[in-house]
Amino acid sequence: MGLFDRIKQSMGKTRANVSDRIDQLVDSSPVIDEGFFDDLTDILIMADAGVKTSEMIVSKLREKCKAENIKTTGPAREALKAIVVELMGSEPMRLESPMVVPVIGVNGVGKTTSIGKLASRMKTVGRRVVICAGDTFRAAAADQLTVWADRAGVPLVKQYEGADAAAVVYDAVQLAKGRHADVLIIDTAGRLHNKAHLMEELKKISRVVEREFPEAAVKGLLVIDATTGQNGLVQAQVFKDAAALDGIILTKLDGTAKGGIALAIRGELGLPVRYIGIGEGLDDLEPFDAKAFVDAIF
Numbered sequence: 001m002g003l004f005d006r007i008k009q010s011m012g013k014t015r016a017n018v019s020d021r022i023d024q025l026v027d028s029s030p031v032i033d034e035g036f037f038d039d040l041t042d043i044l045i046m047a048d049a050g051v052k053t054s055e056m057i058v059s060k061l062r063e064k065c066k067a068e069n070i071k072t073t074g075p076a077r078e079a080l081k082a083i084v085v086e087l088m089g090s091e092p093m094r095l096e097s098p099m100v101v102p103v104i105g106v107n108g109v110g111k112t113t114s115i116g117k118l119a120s121r122m123k124t125v126g127r128r129v130v131i132c133a134g135d136t137f138r139a140a141a142a143d144q145l146t147v148w149a150d151r152a153g154v155p156l157v158k159q160y161e162g163a164d165a166a167a168v169v170y171d172a173v174q175l176a177k178g179r180h181a182d183v184l185i186i187d188t189a190g191r192l193h194n195k196a197h198l199m200e201e202l203k204k205i206s207r208v209v210e211r212e213f214p215e216a217a218v219k220g221l222l223v224i225d226a227t228t229g230q231n232g233l234v235q236a237q238v239f240k241d242a243a244a245l246d247g248i249i250l251t252k253l254d255g256t257a258k259g260g261i262a263l264a265i266r267g268e269l270g271l272p273v274r275y276i277g278i279g280e281g282l283d284d285l286e287p288f289d290a291k292a293f294v295d296a297i298f
Helices: 003-010 012-028 034-046 051-067 073-088 111-124 141-152 165-178 195-212 230-242 261-269 290-297
Strands: 099-104 129-133 183-187 220-225 245-251 273-277 285-287
Touching (some): 003 290, 034 051, 034 073, 051 073, 111 129, 111 183, 111 220, 111 285, 129 165, 165 183, 165 195, 195 230, 220 230, 230 245, 230 261, 245 261
Parallel strands (some): 099 183, 099 220, 129 183, 245 273
Antiparallel strands (some): 273 285
């Protein structure tokens, strides 16, 4: 399948929840009225786009319909798609060399698999990649990462469970520099029950990178599980406060009817989606394409 078809397949549940309901709304109300805008807002909110972002999108649609003299719901539907595409944007992650990519997210969101896929993708485009098993807290985290590093064919730096994460990062930086690596991808601990400890650990890792690898661009990626809904927005806010983030990796789109969380994160936090996970295979991580994403939903 082509990229659009793969995204469309993974977004099937969201499309059924959003597009079908909008189609029903268009069919039942061919002429635009205030009820149309209210119902459309409700549909977006129920798809986890968030109240603030949903109201902002519909407000822009209302203005566009007035400015362009759109009177019927069919053309309004197309105008809605254009507004969402513009909101989401397509901003590919700028690959620099050298570059350090801390990958952040709570346990269970698909962080380990995303790291393996990201490493494989970057290697495919000719980048020399090293992975660091910086999550020394979770049992078997390094073992799982070893499997994905082997699949991607890239070196992994790890220590024993419970080791100081900053020490592991130090070793990884030395290896990356010694091998003239283009990209160092760092797995980080994913626990939110102690926010202060989490922030301090991320700061320690950042200090090691700044001290030992000052020439490297640092671009953090936050992994969000699309099925977590508005909880994903809460996670994004916490991690945004704790670390410098370049964008989002959105996973498990095939398991949710509420893929609108991507809109909420973009609308409320300004974080762009850089990659989306559309399957379990090594190659199933794709750069985010706003038009393909919106077309798949609608």
